[in-house]
Amino acid sequence: GKPNNMTTHSMKVIKKKKMISFQSLMLISILAMTCLLCTTNFTVLREIKQVNSPQGEFKLTRKLGNIDEHHFMSQCPRNITETEIATTLVTQTTVDRLEHLERTCKRWSSSIVAAVYIKNNKEEKEIWTRKVSSFSKECPQLKLIPYISHKDKPGNYPINTLRNIGFDAVETSHVLMIDIDFIPSENLDIETKKAVKRLISKGSGRNSPVLSRDRDQTYSHFHALIVPAYERKFDAEECTDLNQCIAAVKEDEEFMPRTVESLKECVSNNERESVSREDGITPKSKCIVFHSDYYKLGHGFTKSDDWLRDMNKVELRTVRCIQEGYEPYLVIPWCPSKLINHGTHVFKENLKGASNEEKLSKLLSDPWKPMSPYYDERFYGYGKNKVQHIIHLSARGYEYVVMPATGFLTHYPHAISGSRVVFDKKNKKLRQSMSDLMNQFMEELSKKYLKGGIH
Numbered sequence: 001g002k003p004n005n006m007t008t009h010s011m012k013v014i015k016k017k018k019m020i021s022f023q024s025l026m027l028i029s030i031l032a033m034t035c036l037l038c039t040t041n042f043t044v045l046r047e048i049k050q051v052n053s054p055q056g057e058f059k060l061t062r063k064l065g066n067i068d069e070h071h072f073m074s075q076c077p078r079n080i081t082e083t084e085i086a087t088t089l090v091t092q093t094t095v096d097r098l099e100h101l102e103r104t105c106k107r108w109s110s111s112i113v114a115a116v117y118i119k120n121n122k123e124e125k126e127i128w129t130r131k132v133s134s135f136s137k138e139c140p141q142l143k144l145i146p147y148i149s150h151k152d153k154p155g156n157y158p159i160n161t162l163r164n165i166g167f168d169a170v171e172t173s174h175v176l177m178i179d180i181d182f183i184p185s186e187n188l189d190i191e192t193k194k195a196v197k198r199l200i201s202k203g204s205g206r207n208s209p210v211l212s213r214d215r216d217q218t219y220s221h222f223h224a225l226i227v228p229a230y231e232r233k234f235d236a237e238e239c240t241d242l243n244q245c246i247a248a249v250k251e252d253e254e255f256m257p258r259t260v261e262s263l264k265e266c267v268s269n270n271e272r273e274s275v276s277r278e279d280g281i282t283p284k285s286k287c288i289v290f291h292s293d294y295y296k297l298g299h300g301f302t303k304s305d306d307w308l309r310d311m312n313k314v315e316l317r318t319v320r321c322i323q324e325g326y327e328p329y330l331v332i333p334w335c336p337s338k339l340i341n342h343g344t345h346v347f348k349e350n351l352k353g354a355s356n357e358e359k360l361s362k363l364l365s366d367p368w369k370p371m372s373p374y375y376d377e378r379f380y381g382y383g384k385n386k387v388q389h390i391i392h393l394s395a396r397g398y399e400y401v402v403m404p405a406t407g408f409l410t411h412y413p414h415a416i417s418g419s420r421v422v423f424d425k426k427n428k429k430l431r432q433s434m435s436d437l438m439n440q441f442m443e444e445l446s447k448k449y450l451k452g453g454i455h
Helices: 011-036 100-107 122-138 159-168 188-202 242-250 260-268 304-310 338-342 345-350 356-365 387-396 418-426 428-450
Strands: 087-094 112-119 142-149 174-177 182-184 223-227 229-232 274-277 280-283 287-289 317-319 329-333 399-402 409-411
Touching: 087 100, 087 159, 087 188, 100 112, 100 122, 100 182, 112 122, 112 159, 122 142, 142 159, 159 174, 174 188, 188 223, 188 329, 229 260, 260 287, 260 304, 329 387, 387 428
Parallel strands: 087 112, 087 174, 112 142, 223 399, 229 409
Antiparallel strands: 174 329, 182 409, 223 329, 229 287, 274 280, 317 399
């Protein structure tokens, strides 16, 4: 979400303002350091219910303070080799937007995981049952994970909890987390695999292979592959509700661009072609960089206009510096290979003097720890929830690299979500609480990473 300034009216608040300035300095330190370092069968997993939390989170809330400890729910296999590169697409959604997955399934043939928020009522459970039956035939690579809600207010949507549930179901070397309203370009899974392989063969800026660093001895310097994001503009009169938007898109397979070439054609459709309406003249529908018409910072550092103009299908371009508010969609390392976990510093230290049988027993009993951090589940509703993960990756020393002009995401046109309406207009308390939480998160991040330096 977009950062917000805070006003002060008392000495108490003025002190808080000084603290916020300090948090800003910590963020600058994190980002400056980054600059310097500059398929599975269809499955419905177990039902997960919300318990005893105003945000609709687990009793065990994964947050920065314990995020490295509670990975025991991860389903990462123990037999991935260095050459087994694959990316799982993960998303979260409410039941009314499940239909978006139909197009995603056609364009992404590798594993897909969707955590589905279901209100605890008969209507939504019936929709869920119908969709499960439909997807079992149409999308065998999809895992659907139901999340039964007992807190149905839009502002309480547990977005980061749902994302982490999706992370737990990943069984591949890499993961791409997107929002349900984004549709991948055709064969994006294949193109990201090619790009990741190039990154691995290239190694990091520190002349070490990306997937073979001793990650428990130092904080590994990984790459995050940026997938450029666009959005399809639409005449508001033709898309007043979700069903109307879906119907309009279904009429034209190319409405959501399938290839980079069709995306370029859609973006170039920005001339003064127009249609007449009672309230005046409006530009014809086109594609633009996601949210570039009102919040350029969100995807500005990707420089998508240059990316599309150059059409370089080989180059991996490094983004050396970013700012808070930048929130691209990323392919990041997830399930570790045998080589990484077998050689970790912690594993070796804990088993000094142990027999081979004891070492094997310990190896098989320990959880297989994901390589990248989870989301902080204290963030919920709309705002700050994705930005905090990007900042966490930066603190861990990740390098951001834009993939070649071979794949992208396009945002589906739809009415404003209930969570965003609450965040924008109706719930100042939610907006303030997320801002305060971000300040707290930044302080925790500083203590965790900057105190001892990022290696």
